[in-house]
Amino acid sequence: MRQALVKLELLRLRKSPVALAVLLFTLLASLYAVWSGVIWREHHSAILSQHEARVDAAMEKWRQTLIAFEKDGVKPPPFFDARPGAIEKSMALGAAPLSHLAIGNTELLPTRLNVSPARDHITMVELYGFENPTVLAHGRFDLSFFLVFVLPLLLIGLSFDVIATDRTRGTLHLLLSYPVSLGKIIAARLLTRTGLLLLLAGLSTCIGIAFSGSAGLVPGALWLLVFLAYSLFWVSAIFFVVSFVKRSEVAVGSLVSLWVLVTLALPALANSAAEGLYPQPSKLAYLSDARTAKNEAWKHKDALTRQFLDDHPELSVGQGMENEYFRAMYFTNKMVLEKTAPIVAALDDSNRRRSELLDTLQFVSPAIIAQRAFFRVAGSDFDTTQRFTREGIDALSALNNELETAILSSTRISVEEYHKLPDFKFEHARSNSVLADILFPVLFLLITSVFLVIFGFAGNRK
């Protein structure tokens, strides 16, 4: 009987132009989302490569000057050339294997750093923010948007009248005269309709994952897990609603209202709650603190230098003592780091608290769970971008520690010492750590779905 129901449903779908249009739209829109993401990733990766190439070229020139100086020995290069204070290392938030499926915060936050003792933690962020704010405010039509926002609507559009039509036409009693329960009829029809749609969306997702090659296999599996859990939630929600609501216009109204609540209203309220409960310390105040520190350091650089050399007289014997450009800059940056430490800590604390709040608030809306999980798997979540910035600051401190003696004593380092300096590469989170982060929310989605199905069957029995 169940097979007959499925076959009948497939036949009805084949003959319904609206259903075919919905299925075609699903395929085209999801493929467009993948394609748009791939185009973005290529553009983004090209920019990061350009950045690395620029820094590498500058450092190679720096290195060649130093090699020539070491070889000649006699004729020193101009003061500014091959100075340790001018060493710069690039650091980039590279595209994770599935970044093209969820652009997330990557388009919004800095992804290129220039780690150098000549910079502080603000100026090491390479100039960004050239995007058109109007376009940026609308966001991207990537696969995560398609799956979180559009797919539920398509599921609703295809299956809200899964049983109501029979009710209005009066054919329901005829159907129920067969040895099958109402719940099973709804379930069979719903699974046939949504199954086809999810198959098409899944196909696009797999195509999207395939763009990442073998590197995308494990994250791809995690992505599919989130996709299935979120889809299952919506299928169960539809099952629940159509089991209780008899008229199709009421069913579609209820489901669209649920969609508005889950994907628009609750995330907006959660956002406002997070902003209200844990307001971010003003970034403009942070900027002012940094400038005050810079001002103070410049005003007192002579005193700072004297104080330092009192403690380290061995460092007062370098070459080029007449020019204290790099030393003064180093002191300034160090002071900026020290003076802004409280506000940086407050910013970190605010971000952490918000993140923790969201860990709880996400359970009010499956859309938040799904979006956060997609971002996490794609490496475009807020925590990843924050970790990137933090690691950038750590890299700056590490490089400063390596070069401090040479900068303060105004001496050059050797080519050998230069080669020993660390490179700074940002690594995306490992899949097991991502799985640990998303597992509980995804389980919550699955459990909610099971409850919705159970209650739906109970509604049918009534």
Place this chain on the structure above:
Amino acid sequence: MSAAVIVSKEALVSRRNSKVIALYLSVVFVMLAAIAVGVNRTNNFEAERAAAAQRDRDIWNDQGPRNAHKAAHFARYAFKPIPTLSSFDPGSIDYAGQAVWLVAHVQNPAEFRYAEGQGDLARFVTLSPAWVMQYIVPLVLILLLFGAYAGEREDGTLRQAMTHGAAPGVLFRGKLASASLSLLSLLLPISLFVLVAVFVFDKGASQSDLSLRLVGLFFTYGVYFAIYALLAIGVSALCSSRRTAAICLFVMWCMMTVLAPRFAADVAVTATPHPNGVDALKTIQDIRFGYMNNPEAQEQRKAEFLERYGVTKVEDAPVDFRSDFLLATEEYGNPLFDEYYAKIADRYHAQERSMQLLSVFSPTIPTINLSSGLAGADRYHHADFIAGAEENRRVTIRQLNEDLLYKGGKNAILYESDINLWRTIRDYPATMPSLGEFFPQYLKMFGILLLWAGAAFLFARWAAYRACNLEAVK
């Protein structure tokens, strides 16, 4: 039978329907929450800006004696004023930088975007009154009107009304009038709340033409809602049952309000990608060092310098040639920066043109743009801030370099200016531009919206007459 009878019948049905009252109350509640959130954000942001601007002045005055060009490298910041009406529609405020560093030699883009701190929810909507108006109110209209004709037809009351002498035109006018009344009964309290919020609680940067902007917003949303009401009536008239009408209208709503704006933005940025940050940085550096790398321009400037001071060697001039060199680097770079940023603006225009083209599929796209523009929170207002900041930068840097040139003597590199000079450097004025400056842009968007309204009216009228005629020949 007159249209007034139909209006009073519809009003009676609405009053008796507890679901309609619950819907109204829900919208009013969400609107109140949105207004509270909007006013709070605007007041906080503007307070942050004012505090930062004051601190910038204090830091600048407190820098102590310093070479004026050194001060030009420390420089000042311009902070973007947050307009009062951004509490109604934040537009692209969160996605545009709030501060511009007015440093020597370089025209920087604005930095510090509020959205950067919003975390993973940045990509969901931000609760604002404009969002409620753009997304939720059209949905409410659909819920109120999907049965306008389809329901009457299904219940057999359409034919009944016609047998009582209600002509198709009378019925259509009656339905339109009752839709307008329903809308007004929702919009009047909402408008009142918005006005109270804007005039009493809002502490954003004042907009001299606030009333004009509010009138513009009222008309924009009036036309926008009229479009949805007409579409709902038209679709309802075309459909034989409430069910079909509801489904068609929900699909339309999803396509036009949720998908189309996002899709349009994505198409715009895929067709015309954002400016490449690395290229931009390289161009800025090239311009910065352009004069230093251009011996011909330097020679020409040197000849002019010698002629100006009537000497044959720069050393014989009463001023330091190096100070003139610094002035020259700015004068050389400024038009190049204008040219480069104009190219970036062209790119933005191309993106916005793509979005405008896709307005054919959705009246929500021009409404979003128009609303944020009227609120003073769109890219045009942001561009005005950038232009004002840049003008301030050029005046400031010129003033500092001229101080060095005229007061620094022959060895200006050792000359130090003090607080007397710092005090004369003007603050960025932080005033809001008037609406008139962008009027042609907004007129175009309003034109698109009116076209939509005209088309929706014709469609609704045609569908309503058709429904009555079909009913008459049954």
